[in-house]
Amino acid sequence: MSKQAQHWEKTRGLLMMTLAIWFVFSIGIFLFGAEMESVTGPFGYPLTYWFTCQGSLGIFVILIFWFANRQEKIDEEFGFSERGDD
């Protein structure tokens, strides 16, 4: 397999993993909104409420930075990263 095909395969793998996490926190947990309601979440908010106003949002922020770092590592591994800093 060519270097480029390997790079793309890893990139796709990372995409799937990132989208899976995204799916859980944007869609998956809200299937159980009513069930999570009676659970007390961080800072004492009801868990469903906390996810909609802080939890999911914060997780997305962290997820994007994590994804960006992982993708950079993949690019470096195959020598495809750009020269110079950003």
Next chain:
Amino acid sequence: MIKGNFIDNLPKVYGIYTGGFLAFIILMSIGEQMGMTSKAIGICFVAFTVCIYAIIGYLSRTAQADAYYVAGRQVPTVFNGMATAADWMSGASFVAMAGGIYFKGYGYMALLVGWTGGYVLVATLLAPYLRKFGCYTVPDFIGTRYGGNLSRFLAVVVLTVASFTYVTAQINATGTIASVALDIPFQYAVYVGLISILLCSMLGGMRGVTWTQVAQYIVLIIAYLLPVFWISNKMGAGFFPHFMLADEVARIGELEQQFGFVKNSAADLATVPKGLAGITKAHSAVNATPWAFISLALAMMMGTASLPHVMMRYFTTPSVKAARKSVGWSLFFIFLLYSSAPMLATLSKLSLIDPSLSTGIIGKSIAEVQAIDWYQNWNQANLMFVSDFNGNGTLELNEFFMGGKAVVLATPEIAGLPYVISGLVAAGGMAAAMSTADGLILAIANAISHDVYYKIIDPKAETAKRLVVARVLLVVIGFAGATIAAMEIQGILGSVIWAFDFAMSGLFFPLVLGVWWKRANKEGAVAGMALGLLSGLGYLIWVRNGGSGFLGITQLTFGIFGSAVSLVSMVVVSLITSEPSAATQKMVDEVRVPSGRTIIGKN
């Protein structure tokens, strides 16, 4: 004080700017102490900030295509993040969002999840690849990837439909704020707003818009957070509201139990002024079905990833790597405001409905409420209304009505904050609406000038001529938007949500599959854009005219239907027609690798 390259000095420049703005706020509060009228303070806030933006716009003037279309591709990640956040957070986010949460609670908060989760799609599926492509506009990517003028033209059509729907709402918002702050009639205020918007973008194009958007972000985030923290502290709810409002949220739940949600009769409701609403849904409790919540969030997420004015912000970063990081920063800066909106809604609601607080009005006599100063002000502004439906002389929860905007605009006054905060909030709302309007008008004008005029009509046009065309279009589109805004057809939020649905119907799959599916070809993309947009539009018209809809897809989520049609037609048509040329496939391979030259033009 400032030496050398402007880009290297950015932190210093904006540091001084922020300090200057804070000093201005302090100056205004001293002015208030010394007897400046509230009207003068409002005018000073709006006029001062708009002048600053105009100066930045003038200093960023340019005659180069690269600077005009993509800010010279040298905007650092963090600053691009701030600019995107301002570009993204519209008058609706700033003025209407906390109000929506106030009235509809959990069901409405699907928008918070949707408008942030969409950035994960932007970061993973699109932004870095479109940056590598080196295009000036989103239709530029579609036109080059799929080939042919038709695909390019259709992309411009979808972009224009979505962005234009959105921009009228933003010009409307600038008009509303300008008319209140400057005390002039709305019909004229709309054009005052428009001229302020054009001052930022006319001379410098994307470069001007970028640096004004950073400045506007700083104003709008200060204007949003300062009152939230202040009110929370003043009410004794906690010095850091985001972590400390659990008791308040629980207390609202208790009060809801106590008051109950009494349904008003249609005859009673007919006496309530248009646009005002009462609290009819639980604040934090789950009050929507999972599908209602998820479908709305999903539509907003896919719409986010298809809106060209957001995507084009990532064309301005220095590298592919920077584009990815920049998406993270954008969402971080958006998060600061979005996570505060529910807190503001909580504080606002509790201070109004809790009878044990001095500001609470539920349970007081109607006459007493009608005598309150702030009630009279906001009642006059048509944003508040009480009526004794059951004739017992006491105000009940179902007898109190408010406009969505009032939560952000009136809460500081209700909580007893000085007027300087209200002036600050007006400046913040203006900044939010202006920055989004600028991004949208620029996206439309650039697409028409670059993709229709330069790429299709006159490919030999010189740069100077292209930029003249771009600027003329900017003014024409701005005036068209303002003229429609002056007619006041829809509310701010309705049309904003439609824009997301239009964008996702026509553009989501053609963009995503352009990178991720090599087999996608021109015929497929044309079918996907045309059928997606038409079916989405058809569904909207059907539902608006009393159609029952299906699968629980409403007029707010019609993009789910449109994009499904788009996906199916694009895949089917691509597969029954011949595969893309070897050159196109090679181009896709190159897009997938960050290093090397961009596909279009020099790097």
